[in-house]
Amino acid sequence: MSNTSPYVLVLYYSRNGQTAEMATQIGRGVARVDGMEAKIRTVPPISPDTVASLPPVPETGAPYATSEELANCAGLALGSPTRFGNMAAPLKYFLDSTGDLWLNGKLAGKPGGAFTSTGSLHGGQEATLLTMMLPLLHHGMVLCGLPYSESALSETTTGGTPYGPSHWAGTGAKLPLSAHEKALCQSFGERISRLAQKLAD
Template structure:
């Protein structure tokens, strides 16, 4: 995943994570992408935003995935975006990044590429579905083809934690972080594999 070359088709897994739960979901999605031959996973994150406009961060984060560039987005074969829930919507850092992609919208760089969304929430009913659905709006504006999780994935029927047909979700907990369940991992991996498979079909 880290050694992706410019000639290798890839699914961009773009996420923002504060506590590490959304990052773990991204890693599970990348595992699913790897199951589909001929497609790589490129993990990227976005920096936090600050009300202090003079605040600055290094170009490369101290740990975790590198920061996403618009070139990463421009050249992806498919896209998965992930964020913790913020009042039923995506977190500001991810929206800030997407708000800056108007030039890609004008050029149609993402039109016709498959895409989907994933999220983690502190509470079980903390806006998982509304967050995923609201994250799909910029994808639709970019002309992307939406991908969810079909009920042929048995974990979607069995889960007692996160998991929606609109995209993977995780019940992260509030008092003590809850690890991803086996069902949540399976849903993430199915989602990643499905995105990669759709990207391959659309390229042929």
């Protein structure tokens, strides 16, 4: 990936891997659009260890995001498991550190949207997606969801909402993404990618 290529930042926190898999599927959708690339990044966990004591690069999965990567993205897909109808603390902690980007309007006018995974089918998916959109609005981003012209949105018996992709992970053995959930993630990535191109023009 060249340093000058426009990209959609797929930024997520994942504890058990489901949200990370959604990020991968969204990245595939982004890559469907010529001239646009996906940059998949995660954030460090919040723990009793200080940031200084944690390794600078995660042992597995995507690299940690930087403020510069967020500032220079053409679009943003923000993902988290649900935590009582809200995003997980590590992602919130990262967003809370972006006041300088807000002050300088670095994200204003760019498309942004959210995706989530829950243990139970009605575990706060829509509430989480809506609350994740609030920081995007404060940054001046143009919100992107999923229209009902996506047939999988009407056919799914697992995850999927007009507010953004969602996944039903189950409370026991973790369920893999369904075909409909994968389709919606990919469509979401493609939609943000196309919006990013149009808004940049």
